[in-house]
Amino acid sequence: xxxxxxxxxxxxxxxxxxxxxxxxxxxxxxxxxxxxxxxxxxxxxxxxxxxxxxxxxxxxxxxxxxxxxx
Amino acid sequence: xxxxxxxxxxxxxxxxxxxxxxxxxxxxxxxxxxxxxxxxxxxxxxxxxxxxxxxxxxxxxxxxxxxxxxxxxxxxxxxxxxxxxxxxxxxxxxxxxxxxxxxxxxxxxxxxxxxxxxxxxxxxxxxxxxxxxxxxxxxxxxxxxxxxxxxxxxxxxxxxxxxxxxxxxxxxxxxxxxxxxxxxxxxxxxxxxxxxxxxxxxxxxxxxxxxxxxxxxxxxxxxxxxxxxxxxxxxxxxxxxxxxxxxxxxxxxxxxxxxxxxxxxxxxxxxxxxxxxxxxxxxxxxxxxxxxxxxxxxxxxxxxxxxxxxxxxxxxxxxxxxxxxxxxxxxxxxxxxxxxxxxxxxxxxxxxxxxxxxxxxxxxxxxxxxxxxxxxxxxxxxxxxxxxxxxxxxxxxxxxxxxxxxxxxxxxxxxxxxxxxxxxxxxxxxxxxxxxxxxxxxxxxxxxxxxxxxxxxxxxxxxxxxxxxxxxxxxxxxxxxxxxxxxxxxxxxxxxxxxxxxxxxxxxxxxxxxxxxxxxx
Numbered sequence: 001x002x003x004x005x006x007x008x009x010x011x012x013x014x015x016x017x018x019x020x021x022x023x024x025x026x027x028x029x030x031x032x033x034x035x036x037x038x039x040x041x042x043x044x045x046x047x048x049x050x051x052x053x054x055x056x057x058x059x060x061x062x063x064x065x066x067x068x069x070x
Numbered sequence: 071x072x073x074x075x076x077x078x079x080x081x082x083x084x085x086x087x088x089x090x091x092x093x094x095x096x097x098x099x100x101x102x103x104x105x106x107x108x109x110x111x112x113x114x115x116x117x118x119x120x121x122x123x124x125x126x127x128x129x130x131x132x133x134x135x136x137x138x139x140x141x142x143x144x145x146x147x148x149x150x151x152x153x154x155x156x157x158x159x160x161x162x163x164x165x166x167x168x169x170x171x172x173x174x175x176x177x178x179x180x181x182x183x184x185x186x187x188x189x190x191x192x193x194x195x196x197x198x199x200x201x202x203x204x205x206x207x208x209x210x211x212x213x214x215x216x217x218x219x220x221x222x223x224x225x226x227x228x229x230x231x232x233x234x235x236x237x238x239x240x241x242x243x244x245x246x247x248x249x250x251x252x253x254x255x256x257x258x259x260x261x262x263x264x265x266x267x268x269x270x271x272x273x274x275x276x277x278x279x280x281x282x283x284x285x286x287x288x289x290x291x292x293x294x295x296x297x298x299x300x301x302x303x304x305x306x307x308x309x310x311x312x313x314x315x316x317x318x319x320x321x322x323x324x325x326x327x328x329x330x331x332x333x334x335x336x337x338x339x340x341x342x343x344x345x346x347x348x349x350x351x352x353x354x355x356x357x358x359x360x361x362x363x364x365x366x367x368x369x370x371x372x373x374x375x376x377x378x379x380x381x382x383x384x385x386x387x388x389x390x391x392x393x394x395x396x397x398x399x400x401x402x403x404x405x406x407x408x409x410x411x412x413x414x415x416x417x418x419x420x421x422x423x424x425x426x427x428x429x430x431x432x433x434x435x436x437x438x439x440x441x442x443x444x445x446x447x448x449x450x451x452x453x454x455x456x457x458x459x460x461x462x463x464x465x466x467x468x469x470x471x472x473x474x475x476x477x478x479x480x481x482x483x484x485x486x487x488x489x490x491x492x493x494x495x496x497x498x499x500x501x502x503x504x505x506x507x508x509x510x511x512x513x514x515x516x517x518x519x520x521x522x523x524x525x526x527x528x529x530x531x532x533x534x535x536x537x538x539x540x541x542x543x544x545x546x547x548x549x550x551x552x553x554x555x556x557x558x559x560x561x562x563x564x565x566x567x568x569x570x571x572x573x574x575x576x577x578x579x580x581x582x583x584x585x586x587x588x589x590x591x
Contacts, residue, residue: 012187012191012192012195013187013191015191016187016190016191017191019191022132022135022136022577022581023135023139023190025577026135026136026139026140026577027139029139029140029570029573030139030142030143033143033570034143036566037143037146037147037150038146041147041150041559041562042150045154045555045558045559045562046150046151046153046154046559047153047154048153048154048157049153049154049155049157049549049551050153050157050160050161051153057238060161061161061237061238061239061240064157064158064161064162064239065236065239065418065422066422067158067546067550068158068162068239068415068418068546069415069418069419069422
């Protein structure tokens with residue numbers, strides 16, 4: 001009896017990752033990089049300027065309008 | 071508020087964006103081009119059944135994987151910067167920038183999670199043809215993914231297909247297809263992706279040449295050079311053609327950029343194309359750093375006129391014509407554009423004030439102007455000029471653009487000759503003895519990266535002072551944040567990206583030294 005399609009897909013990825021040589025180090029670099037980008041940089045250094053200062057799009061629009069006309 | 075912007079904030083924000091964009095573009099072009107070279111090599115494997123082609127494909131696939139892994143998500147930093155450093159810009163562009171970026175994100179996700187995995191993990195697990203199809207889909211998908219960000223960039227160079235909503239201060243997309251198929255976008259996509267193809271071809275020829283110098287992996291090197299050089303010749307020809315095409319567009323949509331990259335101050339009929347030139351300080355205006363004369367130049371007579379307009383006697387406007395205007399040629403002066411821009415800003419200000427004062431009659435009257443085609447064409451079109459105080463602000467850095475452009479073009483022609491020589495030597499079986507050429511091939515790799523970065527310098531510095539051509543100057547686009555914080559993140563990025571670049575080079579070199587015998591995944 002053939003295996004469930006999802007199990008086959010899982011096995012495909014699982015064995016692919018398991019048999020990696022160079023790729024394991026690359027995945028480590030990717031994971032560290034994503035952590036630095038999305039957790040450290042995004043949270044501490046790159047808050048969205050308009051979203052963190054205003055609650056509604058109307059307020060954001062009014063602020064930018066003010067910036068463009070002063 | 072706009073008048074009191076801290077210039078160091080603008081400059082640091084620009085510097086940070088340039089730094090991240092340059093580093094991001096170190097990784098992207100190799101991904102774009104090498105994926106197609108892999109597809110060609112694997113096609114040869116499937117068609118011939120020769121296992122050597124499989125081994126060659128797997129070797130280059132390992133290098134592709136290293137570049138992809140180190141480079142993936144570096145572009146996301148640019149999106150962070152839009153929200154933090156460039157909030158006025160991000161809001162003003164509205165969904166025009168958001169839609170292409172969202173499509174790019176979705177495409178990249180599906181590409182990376184499906185076909186890329188099949189390409190790396192699928193050897194001996196799926197049929198040869200399915201695997202080949204996956205490799206081709208990775209190549210096509212990578213280029214398609216790049217299309218969207220390039221379309222968004224092209225819109226900034228030539229904003230069309232939108233309408234400005236004065237109530238929300240946002241531009242709204244009214245014609246997606248006009249934005250997608252704008253001639254500027256089509257040329258930019260073709261020219262930029264092809265530059266990646268050329269870079270990857272140089273990379274493959276260069277690394278293969280190293281093997282030939284070391285007298286190892288001879289078959290891999292010869293076959294790889296054959297595939298890459300043919301791909302490189304075709305890509306170089308296409309690159310030159312699309313570059314020529316973009317000249318025809320720039321003269322209409324960004325004439326100041328064309329005048330600056332050619333160092334053309336006074337427009338004339340039958341303008342020559344400067345092939346090589348050295349700029350020196352102008353005697354006409356010795357105090358003004360951005361005013362230059364040629365102390366030496368070699369030019370092709372009347373060729374710029376022909377390139378730009380298809381007629382050798384056509385008038386090409388110079389920087390002075392664009393600043394002072396030229397009634398005879400129908401060129402509006404920058405002073406006139408500034409007046410019109412200030413009027414458009416004034417109408418917007420009056421509309422805002424009328425809303426605050428609950429004066430709905432006045433409010434509706436001002437708002438109606440923004441949907442009046444006459445107001446759009448004659449005033450809102452020059453909205454960005456309303457922020458400009460001095461016409462000199464409208465001139466980009468001429469020496470930087472002139473040298474960047476001419477060096478880029480020179481390198482583009484050099485790559486074409488380089489590939490032709492490589493293919494002749496492979497065909498005559500003399501390449502392994504040409505050690506000088508083999509060394510040159512290795513040193514051509516950094517030149518290909520340099521040419522790519524110069525291309526972006528021309529595109530982005532050339533449109534200054536605009537972040538959106540004629541509508542928003544760069545200094546009006548920045549968020550009012552602390553310049554010190556931008557400096558901190560600038561150096562943080564410099565450290566992170568330099569570490570990533572060093573990691574890539576070290577891992578690559580290690581894999582190249584190991585060679586193809588242990589086809590890695």
